Amino acid sequence: MMTLESLDWSQAADLLHGSLEVGSWTALHESIHAKILKGEYSPALTEAQTNLQKLHDAGCQEGVAVLLVAEAECLSAFRNWRAAVGAATEGLLLAQRLSLRSLECYASFAVLPYAYLQLGESDKASEAAQHAYELCRQIVDRKMRAKTCMAVARVLQLVSSDASDAETCIREALVAFRALDDPVGEAAAQSSLAQVLVAQDACHEAVRPAREAVRLSSERGRCLAAAHEALVAALLGCNRVAEARQAAEGALSEVRQQGDKNGEAALLVALAQTLAAEKGASEEALSTLQEALKLRQQISLEMSAKVHLEASRLLCRSGMLDETLEHAQEALVSFRQARDWLGERSANVVLSEVYTRRGEPQLAPNRPEAMRLVKDMAQAVQERNADHYHSAAAKYASLAMSGAPVSTSEQREIFKGILQRDVGPSGDFIRANAVSTTSSTMAVGSTFKKAEKTAFYVHFRNSGIAYGPRYRAVDMAIGRSTPAKGDEFEAAAYAVYQIQEDAEDWERSLSSHPSLLDAALQSGSIIGLAQHL
Structure with missing residues (x-):
């Protein structure tokens, strides 16, 4: 799955500087921000705090507001999330009083969402991003509003459970x-739109904006690598592998002629993805990624991280866990230095997968969030809240490539109290919301993976999860893409499961056996298993 290009923090800061009145505090923010981008966190924080006190003593409220947000950025770089939230919130509230909408918007999308996510406060992260979206729509300057919408869309994709929020922002x-007759901005927006549609698995719909982005950039005599990346991803999502490979190879030739090393690395990654989708071409895909890695001295930190990330994914699918770990860790460190939130999350997904397969889920970086989401699902069962259950389950499934780092016994312990108090209705709720068995639903869409019982549990065992006879309750699992809104598609898991023959008589008398709860959670893994079985 492809995500939006990460937010370019230099460009994001330029949005702020371009909309604030010129003043010494604006130059200070530029200086502090430049140090952060260079990794000079301590000098940046010292400069922010020293000048913050000076501006406060001088009664310069606008400068204080700007430097409070700059201080929050420094604290985020040190991963001091609670302090970052405090400084950013103080700066935001002061900006509100002073009617500095651009600064208020910047604090809402550039600092607060990620800090809240790191603190496990996803609702507040989403609220901050939504607030930024509302503020950017109030910006009078149309070009500035369009650029800010693009930046906010990237954050919305990170924090919102509904990717359509980011899509709406990009469409604006x-x-x-278009109204400004800005083909460069339009090409970037078309490319980002294609990427977010791919992220929603609306790959057929993504092909058109990706091709339009390619056309617009070609008319200006340049090859926009991001547009070609989106086109390749969309074609792969439509299972048009040969066409995707042809597109990647053609674009790669163009960027090499232009001498664009970042573009070359990006399209080598795209080409490797097409090769990985072809049967028997995994070695060629790895060789292509090695070619991209040779460029690491000539490409940006973020692009180097993307190459390492794709290498880790491919190695993980090949079962080469030690090599996977090495590349995923390289990607994680680089993404953090580049302040690429989406990239960092993607690297953590791979790392969580490796540690879970090794039988060391306690080391998985996504484990705290996974535990919280299982508790959220249990709470939703208790409250009979289907929407919250589905939302938590979807997020839980995204935390690793095939299985989130929470053991079966831990899941049972979390749900134990609820099932003991209200076993019958709770079990019915879980079954009703974990799978769908209606013939009308099964009649639409297309099956992208089907696993019989033996193959299903062999994969779990290879991943380090050895289910006993009583908990091998899934007889068959099917992954399907089913039509959702308009031309969009969504992945869904269906399963047939039952209490096993090894169960004792007293277990059969239960209205809802714990193995059925576990089977409901197991069934969702068929979506991730599509890449492995």
């Missing part, structure tokens, strides 16, 4: 760029 930017 696209309309503005």
